[in-house]
Amino acid sequence: MSRIAYFGPQGTFTEQAARALAGGEELIPVETVRLAMTAVREGEADAACVPIENSVEGVVPATLDALSESTPLVAVAEHILPVHFSVLARRGGGDIKTVASHPHALAQVREWLEANLPDARPVASSSTSAAAVGVLDGQFDAAVCAPVAVEHYDLEVLATEVADVSDAVTRFLLVRPPGELPEPTGADRTSVVAAAVNRTGTLAELLTALADRGINLTRLDARPTRNNFGEYRFFMDFEGHVAEPRILDALTALRRLCRNLRFLGSHPRADGTRSTIEPGAGNDDFVDAAMWADAVRKGDLA
Numbered sequence: 001m002s003r004i005a006y007f008g009p010q011g012t013f014t015e016q017a018a019r020a021l022a023g024g025e026e027l028i029p030v031e032t033v034r035l036a037m038t039a040v041r042e043g044e045a046d047a048a049c050v051p052i053e054n055s056v057e058g059v060v061p062a063t064l065d066a067l068s069e070s071t072p073l074v075a076v077a078e079h080i081l082p083v084h085f086s087v088l089a090r091r092g093g094g095d096i097k098t099v100a101s102h103p104h105a106l107a108q109v110r111e112w113l114e115a116n117l118p119d120a121r122p123v124a125s126s127s128t129s130a131a132a133v134g135v136l137d138g139q140f141d142a143a144v145c146a147p148v149a150v151e152h153y154d155l156e157v158l159a160t161e162v163a164d165v166s167d168a169v170t171r172f173l174l175v176r177p178p179g180e181l182p183e184p185t186g187a188d189r190t191s192v193v194a195a196a197v198n199r200t201g202t203l204a205e206l207l208t209a210l211a212d213r214g215i216n217l218t219r220l221d222a223r224p225t226r227n228n229f230g231e232y233r234f235f236m237d238f239e240g241h242v243a244e245p246r247i248l249d250a251l252t253a254l255r256r257l258c259r260n261l262r263f264l265g266s267h268p269r270a271d272g273t274r275s276t277i278e279p280g281a282g283n284d285d286f287v288d289a290a291m292w293a294d295a296v297r298k299g300d301l302a
């Protein structure tokens with residue numbers, strides 16, 4: 001049985017995603033996103049389940065930073081969960097003066113808190129479940145949690161279905177050390193991180209390498225390299241799988257433009273959206289063009 005570290009403690013959204021992705025594997029709750037990946041890097045777990053992006057609040061910076069540091073890990077699967085929250089408090093507790101949660105969760109219920117708990121001060125916690133633990137300990141008066149949290153923590157439910165954007169979703173990744181990749185399905189996502197040199201047009205060149213090959217970008221985020229102020233790493237997700245000639249061609253171009261390129265995986269998309277194929281930029285077009293060039297090189301064609 002393989003072991004999956006997940007961003008815990010028990011009752012987080014990430015645990016739900018890990019259960020959906022893992023089947024019957026052993027699940028290990030870990031306090032932070034970074035430590036979940038460290039557990040894999042140090043061989044204490046075979047894979048890690050971590051949040052990557054939310055439809056309201058955007059990317060999870062801790063996940064991007066942990067993916068770009070230390071030894072490479074690649075995403076082999078993803079899961080998308082609808083996100084609405086329950087607000088939990090101690091049974092028989094008094095006034096709610098503080099309400100804690102993960103910053104991504106607080107950002108998704110800002111309007112609800114202003115309308116329903118205007119006197120409560122929002123406090124950031126390491127995860128939604130860590131906020132529930134803090135309420136039990138008396139550190140905070142209320143916690144904004146995943147609905148399943150109430151099954152793990154003996155707290156009273158003050159409100160359910162809390163969300164400023166009713167159809168919000170979060171996408172989660174299952175990452176593991178590089179190895180055999182999932183098979184291409186036609187509805188795949190490839191991810192890379194490029195530490196580009198700081199000169200005119202670098203980002204435009206990277207994006208043009210994808211656009212020229214008819215490849216649709218699905219996410220672009222920048223994070224500081226932490227070395228020199230103003231120097232950034234660019235995280236790019238795009239449609240397609242490295243097993244496809246058009247994607248391999250793009251990756252080799254990105255590598256040429258930017259030698260500091262890390263491959264972060266190719267895997268099926270959870271939403272099943274099939275890759276866009278632009279005219280003249282299908283895999284057959286790339287194979288045909290390579291055969292034609294080869295024939296020219298051998299002197300078989302003019």
Ligand SMILES: O=C(O)C(=O)C[C@]1(C(=O)O)C=C[C@@H](O)C=C1
Nearest residue numbers: 012013014051102104127128170
């Ligand atoms: O704290 C949790 O429950 C998490 O799984 C983390 C997380 C996130 O990082 O976005 C996951 C989903 C929600 O958007 C809020 C918090």
